[in-house]
Amino acid sequence: MEDKAHDAPQQHPTNILNSTESWPQQAWTHLESLRQASPLIQCITNFVSMDLVANVLLSAGASPAMIHSIQEIPDFTPKTHALYINVGTLTSEWLTAMKMAAQVANECKTPWVLDPVAAGASGFRLKACLELLKLRPCVVRGNASEIMALFKGSVDETSKGVDSTHESTDAIEAAKSLAQITGSIVAVSGAVDIVTDGQRVVGAKNGVPMLQKITATGCSVTALITAFVAVDPLRPLQATATALSIFGLASEIGMDMAKGPASLRTHLIDALHGLDRATVLQRVNIGNV
Amino acid sequence: MEDKAHDAPQQHPTNILNSTESWPQQAWTHLESLRQASPLIQCITNFVSMDLVANVLLSAGASPAMIHSIQEIPDFTPKTHALYINVGTLTSEWLTAMKMAAQVANECKTPWVLDPVAAGASGFRLKACLELLKLRPCVVRGNASEIMALFKGSVDETSKGVDSTHESTDAIEAAKSLAQITGSIVAVSGAVDIVTDGQRVVGAKNGVPMLQKITATGCSVTALITAFVAVDPLRPLQATATALSIFGLASEIGMDMAKGPASLRTHLIDALHGLDRATVLQRVNIGNV
Amino acid sequence: MEDKAHDAPQQHPTNILNSTESWPQQAWTHLESLRQASPLIQCITNFVSMDLVANVLLSAGASPAMIHSIQEIPDFTPKTHALYINVGTLTSEWLTAMKMAAQVANECKTPWVLDPVAAGASGFRLKACLELLKLRPCVVRGNASEIMALFKGSVDETSKGVDSTHESTDAIEAAKSLAQITGSIVAVSGAVDIVTDGQRVVGAKNGVPMLQKITATGCSVTALITAFVAVDPLRPLQATATALSIFGLASEIGMDMAKGPASLRTHLIDALHGLDRATVLQRVNIGNV
Numbered sequence: 001m002e003d004k005a006h007d008a009p010q011q012h013p014t015n016i017l018n019s020t021e022s023w024p025q026q027a028w029t030h031l032e033s034l035r036q037a038s039p040l041i042q043c044i045t046n047f048v049s050m051d052l053v054a055n056v057l058l059s060a061g062a063s064p065a066m067i068h069s070i071q072e073i074p075d076f077t078p079k080t081h082a083l084y085i086n087v088g089t090l091t092s093e094w095l096t097a098m099k100m101a102a103q104v105a106n107e108c109k110t111p112w113v114l115d116p117v118a119a120g121a122s123g124f125r126l127k128a129c130l131e132l133l134k135l136r137p138c139v140v141r142g143n144a145s146e147i148m149a150l151f152k153g154s155v156d157e158t159s160k161g162v163d164s165t166h167e168s169t170d171a172i173e174a175a176k177s178l179a180q181i182t183g184s185i186v187a188v189s190g191a192v193d194i195v196t197d198g199q200r201v202v203g204a205k206n207g208v209p210m211l212q213k214i215t216a217t218g219c220s221v222t223a224l225i226t227a228f229v230a231v232d233p234l235r236p237l238q239a240t241a242t243a244l245s246i247f248g249l250a251s252e253i254g255m256d257m258a259k260g261p262a263s264l265r266t267h268l269i270d271a272l273h274g275l276d277r278a279t280v281l282q283r284v285n286i287g288n289v
Numbered sequence: 290m291e292d293k294a295h296d297a298p299q300q301h302p303t304n305i306l307n308s309t310e311s312w313p314q315q316a317w318t319h320l321e322s323l324r325q326a327s328p329l330i331q332c333i334t335n336f337v338s339m340d341l342v343a344n345v346l347l348s349a350g351a352s353p354a355m356i357h358s359i360q361e362i363p364d365f366t367p368k369t370h371a372l373y374i375n376v377g378t379l380t381s382e383w384l385t386a387m388k389m390a391a392q393v394a395n396e397c398k399t400p401w402v403l404d405p406v407a408a409g410a411s412g413f414r415l416k417a418c419l420e421l422l423k424l425r426p427c428v429v430r431g432n433a434s435e436i437m438a439l440f441k442g443s444v445d446e447t448s449k450g451v452d453s454t455h456e457s458t459d460a461i462e463a464a465k466s467l468a469q470i471t472g473s474i475v476a477v478s479g480a481v482d483i484v485t486d487g488q489r490v491v492g493a494k495n496g497v498p499m500l501q502k503i504t505a506t507g508c509s510v511t512a513l514i515t516a517f518v519a520v521d522p523l524r525p526l527q528a529t530a531t532a533l534s535i536f537g538l539a540s541e542i543g544m545d546m547a548k549g550p551a552s553l554r555t556h557l558i559d560a561l562h563g564l565d566r567a568t569v570l571q572r573v574n575i576g577n578v
Numbered sequence: 579m580e581d582k583a584h585d586a587p588q589q590h591p592t593n594i595l596n597s598t599e600s601w602p603q604q605a606w607t608h609l610e611s612l613r614q615a616s617p618l619i620q621c622i623t624n625f626v627s628m629d630l631v632a633n634v635l636l637s638a639g640a641s642p643a644m645i646h647s648i649q650e651i652p653d654f655t656p657k658t659h660a661l662y663i664n665v666g667t668l669t670s671e672w673l674t675a676m677k678m679a680a681q682v683a684n685e686c687k688t689p690w691v692l693d694p695v696a697a698g699a700s701g702f703r704l705k706a707c708l709e710l711l712k713l714r715p716c717v718v719r720g721n722a723s724e725i726m727a728l729f730k731g732s733v734d735e736t737s738k739g740v741d742s743t744h745e746s747t748d749a750i751e752a753a754k755s756l757a758q759i760t761g762s763i764v765a766v767s768g769a770v771d772i773v774t775d776g777q778r779v780v781g782a783k784n785g786v787p788m789l790q791k792i793t794a795t796g797c798s799v800t801a802l803i804t805a806f807v808a809v810d811p812l813r814p815l816q817a818t819a820t821a822l823s824i825f826g827l828a829s830e831i832g833m834d835m836a837k838g839p840a841s842l843r844t845h846l847i848d849a850l851h852g853l854d855r856a857t858v859l860q861r862v863n864i865g866n867v
Contacts, residue, residue: 038738040738040739042739046355047336047625048355050625051340051629051630051794052340054626054794055792055793055839055843058790058791058793058839059791059838059839059840063739063741064739064740065696065699066624066667067667067696067699067700067739069668069669069702071669071670072700072701072702072703075699075701075702075733076699076739079699088355089355089357089358090361091358091360092360118354118356121354121361121364121365121368122356122365124358124360125361160327160329160352161329161331161352161353161354161365162352212347213347213348213562214347215340215344215353216343258559259556259559260348260558260559260560260561260563261344261347261348261558261562262344262554262555262556262557262559263555265344266555266844269838269839269840270836270837270839270840270841272838273791273838273839335644336644337628337632337644341629377644378645378646378647379650380646380649381649407645410643410653410654410657411645411649412653413647413649413650413653444653449641450620450642450643450645450654450658451641452641501636502636502851503636504632504642505629505632547848548845548852549847549848549850549851549852550633550847550848551843551844551846551848552848554633
């Protein structure tokens, strides 16, 4: 896991629209493009996740900026390459900023990605997420309980806050329907991560269970999806699947050295920064569910 | 320090009201109950501490949710098993949310725990803490300066912000009186952690001095107390003492591998996640002051 | 890198105004003074940086307090030894608090330090930074793009958010002019950190490139400058240069053990806590640019 990625031999600029590439090759192409382009990613995310989100984006090669004031969104959002919105520690003031930023992004044809944290935890939160969904995010990434709450449009009485009470595979039909209704790519995290555009369903199979014992890993992988979408905006399904797998692969490598959740967090970020082509080609595991 | 705890042989559900158990046995029972029940803990805490508080709760087995909007407290707080309120980065808006959440928790008979960070640092902060105290927290945990400021009800002119200028043992009488007046369990962190219900005084003696060089360790141990109270709500004195000792024990184990405050933070969380029965029974140190 | 610093033989209180000391000796004197005095540093900083800022200050020996409510600034700011203001996640409410705190600090003759994060990213942010500059910070520390935006007083159309698009040495003339106009010490971070009072220009040459891959390292070194200024308020140019070098040196030591950005962050804090006299005297590298 040495940091040799940046020393990899220069290749001809890869045509990232070439759909005959294998999934591992696409994952490497996305990661390499991210490191080379270093896109500016505006993040309007929750307080718990800001540190990890920023460090994951930096380690992957992106340039994150946590800017959320309604006074500067009109100036700043047009300069960004993608926008990440996460409702974790939502209030009505922050919701106003999120909607404004999503609208500016839409006007600029900048892709934006939604993380509907704990969507079913309260009526206020569910309504906020549904309003954001109407602003047509390019991708929505949640756990099974969150995606099912969005699809049903009702508060989840069994809600355990930010943690899911369902498996990702329980939410495949809800995810497909939600994708068809909204036009967004919908991703469901779990033992296998599900990605769908409403027709196709792809499974991203990298990852380790201990990720659930680290706060904001879900928020962080959605941020990474945003960065991947920034470098391949015309193929958000592919960008979402490869981002989920790259994050999962970094956690697998980190797990080899981890003694618990906190050291896993450290090693995951180090591994993400150091991922090389051979490892990506060999270990990215994306396919049918 | 391997993560064998979860592989421990299944025991008959422990009667956690059995007061003849030794302190180490009670500590293990609380930790095991927490891992099995994974209670939902609502945290309204300061910005500095959110990451560490969430990770400590996850590593110990709880399910934290940082939700503070007054729009969703009426929906969400009734679903939680315990509520944690910490005034670290207080403003009047956040104080409104804290009071509302404490009131909803009281109506639901859900236990809630207060961390009066830097209580004596300003008139505004002291008044806020005294108002929260009137809402009958189950437990209050502070350092000696904070507990003494609450007891005296006056701003501390020697305040060093969040750091204590007194030893925990200097605050025993203040803690006992405060417990008698409020009906709350009062805990004072220090070289020895003091816990009192106004009559009994217990000392939790695990821990290492370097914890003071890591931000939000005080906030985090109060969060852990909240989780322990969630699984043994009828015995908050015991839950408080064992939570303090378990956190201190995790820091002792972490210290064996630490090269400074940042690696101690990592190893502490890993150790908390991996604590096994034998270690808890052998090393938890609770007794007379 | 053992933590022997605190066991160093007691010296006669050093005269930190003795300008014949070498730079490495001044750096050690500042660090030792910080550990002994443990000044109270009020931080009004962005959400992303709070955890790292607090941990860097604690590891260096200071006592940080993140307090930003306008209700308690009048009570609390007069008790602090220095004030740190960072505009990272700025809103108009936070700006009001920042201005009030700077004014109270000025009335108390307490030094305060400004980090103009992403100064050129929007009109709102630039105006806010220029208003804060008028409140006469003792030191301003930014990257080249930020300092050039402040000097030109115009929004940076090439802004990449919080990351610089220029080298520090490109900003020397802007920094000198800004220092002359404002009366503040101006520091520009980069491969070599530049410090100027408008006449003298000093280069602090410690550090590693990977710091740019960790969020809030810029914010944290500005916090460390604030703490150094607290113990040597009459010589802010020297305090700024030595703080930059000490932080950079801790990163160099940390880099020897790091496997990526996350482990570097851990080892940097550990190294800062454990820095001893011999290492500081041998490796601090400050001189002409």
